[in-house]
Amino acid sequence: MAPGIRKNDIVIVRQGKDKGKTGKVLQIKAETGKAVVERLNYVKEFIKPDRSKNVQGGIMDKEAPIPLSRLMLYCEDCQTGVRPRHKRHEDGTRTRVCPKCDNGLDQAK
Numbered sequence: 001m002a003p004g005i006r007k008n009d010i011v012i013v014r015q016g017k018d019k020g021k022t023g024k025v026l027q028i029k030a031e032t033g034k035a036v037v038e039r040l041n042y043v044k045e046f047i048k049p050d051r052s053k054n055v056q057g058g059i060m061d062k063e064a065p066i067p068l069s070r071l072m073l074y075c076e077d078c079q080t081g082v083r084p085r086h087k088r089h090e091d092g093t094r095t096r097v098c099p100k101c102d103n104g105l106d107q108a109k
């Protein structure tokens with residue numbers, strides 16, 4: 001599994017055309033080491049019309065996967081990418097927190 005980034009995380013893009021933008025992780029593609037991030041890295045997808053499936057065809061905007069190495073967990077309070085710190089709670093659970101402001105980075109499920 002990729003280091004630290006999970007589905008539903010808010011991430012910031014560190015390199016590439018979407019550098020500095022943030023979004024929510026919709027999907028982790030572990031086998032390719034990439035993540036699909038909401039509203040980021042749009043590409044045009046051409047859809048062929050298929051009458052048998054009643055598909056009209058055309059051009060659709062679609063999120064393309066971004067390599068996880070270009071992404072970093074984002075702290076909305078610090079407004080920056082951070083390396084999360086793991087915090088152990090009294091009930092034994094562990095959550096990820098921002099090393100700067102100590103706010104939780106785990107998104108509600």
Ligand SMILES: [Zn+2]
Pocket residue numbers: 075076077078079098099100101102103
């Ligand atoms: Zn923070």
